Amino acid sequence: xxxxxxxxxxxxxxxxxxxxxxxxxxxxxxxxxxxxxxxxxxxxxxxxxxxxxxxxxxxxxxxxxxxxxxxxxxxxxxxxxxxxxxxxxxxxxxxxxxxxxxxxxxxxxxxxxxxxxxxxxxxxxxxxxxxxxxxxxxxxxxxxxxxxxxxxxxxxxxxxxxxxxxxxxxxxxxxxxxxxxxxxxxxxxxxxx
Numbered sequence: 001x002x003x004x005x006x007x008x009x010x011x012x013x014x015x016x017x018x019x020x021x022x023x024x025x026x027x028x029x030x031x032x033x034x035x036x037x038x039x040x041x042x043x044x045x046x047x048x049x050x051x052x053x054x055x056x057x058x059x060x061x062x063x064x065x066x067x068x069x070x071x072x073x074x075x076x077x078x079x080x081x082x083x084x085x086x087x088x089x090x091x092x093x094x095x096x097x098x099x100x101x102x103x104x105x106x107x108x109x110x111x112x113x114x115x116x117x118x119x120x121x122x123x124x125x126x127x128x129x130x131x132x133x134x135x136x137x138x139x140x141x142x143x144x145x146x147x148x149x150x151x152x153x154x155x156x157x158x159x160x161x162x163x164x165x166x167x168x169x170x171x172x173x174x175x176x177x178x179x180x181x182x183x184x185x186x187x188x189x190x191x192x193x
Contacts, residue, residue, distance in 0.1 A: 006151045012144035015074075015113070016105040019140065020097040021066050028052055033059040033092055038077040038099035041086040054094055068094060072110045074103040074117065076126070078138040083126035085117045101140055108150050111160035116148060119163070 011017065023035060032053040040048050062068060069075065069088045077084040078101050087110070095102070106113055116122045129142035150156055 006149045008147050008149050010144060011103070011146045011148055014107045014148055014150075015103045017140050017144055018102050018104065020095050020100070020102070021062050022097050023054060023058075023094065027054055027058055029055045029058075032056050033094060035094050035096070036075075036100070037096045038080050038084075041075060041077050041084045041100070059092070059094055062094060068092075069102055070104065072106070074106070074110070074114055076101045076103065076117065076138065076143065078140075078143075079135070082130055082136060082138050083117075083123045085114060087111075087114045101138065101143055108148070109153060109156035109160055111164065112150060112156035113148065115160050115163035116150070122146070122148075 028035065030053065032055045034048075035052040035054045036048075037052075059068070071088055071090045073088040075086045075088060075095060077099065079099050103113070117126065125146045126138060126143065127136075129146055130136040130138050131142055151159070
């Protein structure tokens with residue numbers, strides 16, 4: 001299929017974008033439901049350095065009144081390191097308004113959209129739409145305007161699968177390279193003794 005025949009739509013036409021209900025410092029609790037900020041999302045992975053929580057009761061209230069992220073939704077970092085994406089899994093959590101934008105009710109293949117936004121073409125589109133001169137930020141309005149190019153549903157699935165396989169191969173090779181460099185470093189130390 002030629003790229004010329006692919007559909008082109010703004011992100012707002014293929015998904016719903018939203019923010020969260022504001023959570024105040026006084027809403028944090030010692031345990032309960034994890035509360036994530038943009039710093040936890042890094043290039044498609046998830047890293048928790050300091051875990052924050054909100055109470056289960058607050059979470060249930062938010063879920064009933066406003067809704068919460070569901071498996072298959074996508075979160076995008078909107079401040080700090082812009083444009084990092086994470087595909088939501090089955091864990092229960094809530095997220096910080098202004099730091100993350102939720103992409104939900106996705107009308108095209110979710111894995112395709114995730115890979116599109118993760119790769120250079122989507123990431124560059126997001127970064128190109130960032131607002132601000134000193135401290136760049138992604139606004140929901142600007143993110144809605146990003147144009148997404150996509151083929152037929154069957155091709156989306158194939159592309160998403162191939163992208164996933166390639167990402168796994170790259171991760172495995174990066175892991176092996178790190179280990180090889182570590183071994184080389186130890187060997188060099190051995191030679192110097």
